[in-house]
Amino acid sequence: DGGITQSPKYLFRKEGQNVTLSCEQNLNHDAMYWYRQDPGQGLRLIYYSQIVNDFQKGDIAEGYSVSREKKESFPLTVTSAQKNPTAFYLCASTLQDLGQGSTEAFFGQGTRLTVV
């Protein structure tokens, strides 16, 4: 079945550690996105990538880093510079919008990150 797989489902991080969240898709989508979800704040965009080897900062990129070496993979690293990383992280993907319409985003099941 086609879809987006995020792993792990739950992740615990100690103070000062970097952790990497995995996001893999087999939908052959060009664009991929990372969102952070906090209670009462909806989803906020961290980073997004339209094509391989290219990505742009979203609204809350500080303390995060990404890479896009393969079309199907878009891992997110939460660095020690992110002072409040406890949140639910969602990865999404879409077909590339070539100006002739827009497709909906498909989401993974999320990773819940907790600082201990």
Next chain:
Amino acid sequence: AQSVAQPEDQVNVAEGNPLTVKCTYSVSGNPYLFWYVQYPNRGLQFLLKYITGDNLVKGSYGFEAEFNKSQTSFHLKKPSALVSDSALYFCAVRDIWTGRRALTFGSGTRLQVQP
């Protein structure tokens, strides 16, 4: 800049009654508009979208939404609510004229359907 407002944190409705979840948006050009639903500890599921054409859009699970350009609104509706509709609902927008090809989401509205 693009933005979305969902003015109600929670909507309560009795099973069998019609429901409305409100959404207003702000974009500099023409919008693409979406509704998503989220169940606890899960990702978002797509419900429906407005791209162009008919202002009344029909989607999954009997939901529909009406695009109103003059009021910059895209309210989600369902004629008869089910208990299983209880979930968190998100409205999202993308301005087709900007270079940023990512959705901006509202803060979410929790729908509670009482039996």
